[in-house]
Amino acid sequence: MPQQSKSKRRPPPTSGPARGRTSRRPSRAPAGADPTGAVLRLAVAGSNRPGLGWYLELSQRPLQILVFLLPLIALYEIGTWLYASGAAIGASGDEAITISAYKLLNDFFGAFGVGGLYLPGLAIITVLLVWHVLARDPWEVHLGVPVVMLVESFLLAIPLLVLDQLIHRLFAGGAGPALALLAGPAVESLPWQARLTLSIGAGIYEELVFRMIIIALVHMVLVDFGKMKSGPGAIIALLVSAVAFTFYHDVKIEGVIQPDLVAFFLLSGLFFASVYVVRGFGAAVGAHAMYDVLVIVIHPLLAGGRA
Numbered sequence: 001m002p003q004q005s006k007s008k009r010r011p012p013p014t015s016g017p018a019r020g021r022t023s024r025r026p027s028r029a030p031a032g033a034d035p036t037g038a039v040l041r042l043a044v045a046g047s048n049r050p051g052l053g054w055y056l057e058l059s060q061r062p063l064q065i066l067v068f069l070l071p072l073i074a075l076y077e078i079g080t081w082l083y084a085s086g087a088a089i090g091a092s093g094d095e096a097i098t099i100s101a102y103k104l105l106n107d108f109f110g111a112f113g114v115g116g117l118y119l120p121g122l123a124i125i126t127v128l129l130v131w132h133v134l135a136r137d138p139w140e141v142h143l144g145v146p147v148v149m150l151v152e153s154f155l156l157a158i159p160l161l162v163l164d165q166l167i168h169r170l171f172a173g174g175a176g177p178a179l180a181l182l183a184g185p186a187v188e189s190l191p192w193q194a195r196l197t198l199s200i201g202a203g204i205y206e207e208l209v210f211r212m213i214i215i216a217l218v219h220m221v222l223v224d225f226g227k228m229k230s231g232p233g234a235i236i237a238l239l240v241s242a243v244a245f246t247f248y249h250d251v252k253i254e255g256v257i258q259p260d261l262v263a264f265f266l267l268s269g270l271f272f273a274s275v276y277v278v279r280g281f282g283a284a285v286g287a288h289a290m291y292d293v294l295v296i297v298i299h300p301l302l303a304g305g306r307a
Contacts, residue, residue: 216237
């Protein structure tokens, strides 16, 4: 993970003409708390209009990530209540279908005597707001950025679709739908609204646990406390997060570990970790959620599956 810089941070470029700037040299990304691993800003200082570099930088800033994630957090909470609650799925009592990472976060808060609904979602909002304040970014929202982030999420999901088919062909000898994601009848039999809810929740809370939390913790232990160099520490942190992500999923069939499932989840974990480091938390969430939506919701609908 990149270490914090003590140099004075420049505000993000605006869409209007820059005032008082004559230099055309590329500038570095803003300093401050930035666990997304933002690298060199590609935008040219003094540009009269926003470009790719402007988007690449702004889409990694906490306030823009928050604007992108707020609708997804709301959709997950509302969808869980309407389509995945015990009443919605015909289960007795308070039983409901939820994301394991979401339950893990709730259990963590419960261990400290903090209980209540929506805590994981509120935790994400709080972290992003605190990060925004510490980074001293301006309170400016560019609504076009979340729209482009949605398009980027779709583009980032395509390599996973290709990976899915390659691994299935290598290990099973034929094409098929997304590995393991539709294997369980508990998922396949759900209405599409519940599958959409679970897809969004997996993108948000699995990326929070396995990328933002685990990568930061491992990097802190190795680099800050263990005095390891930042580069090797970051690589080990990515590997640990990918391995943890792999065995978080059920990679067994009838008690036997399946190498195709291990390969798929390990490589996809490395992919999400790389997206997180290079493009930030928002892009990682978007890519994860979009992939799950495509294979758990869109594919069965197009194939004439249950709706």
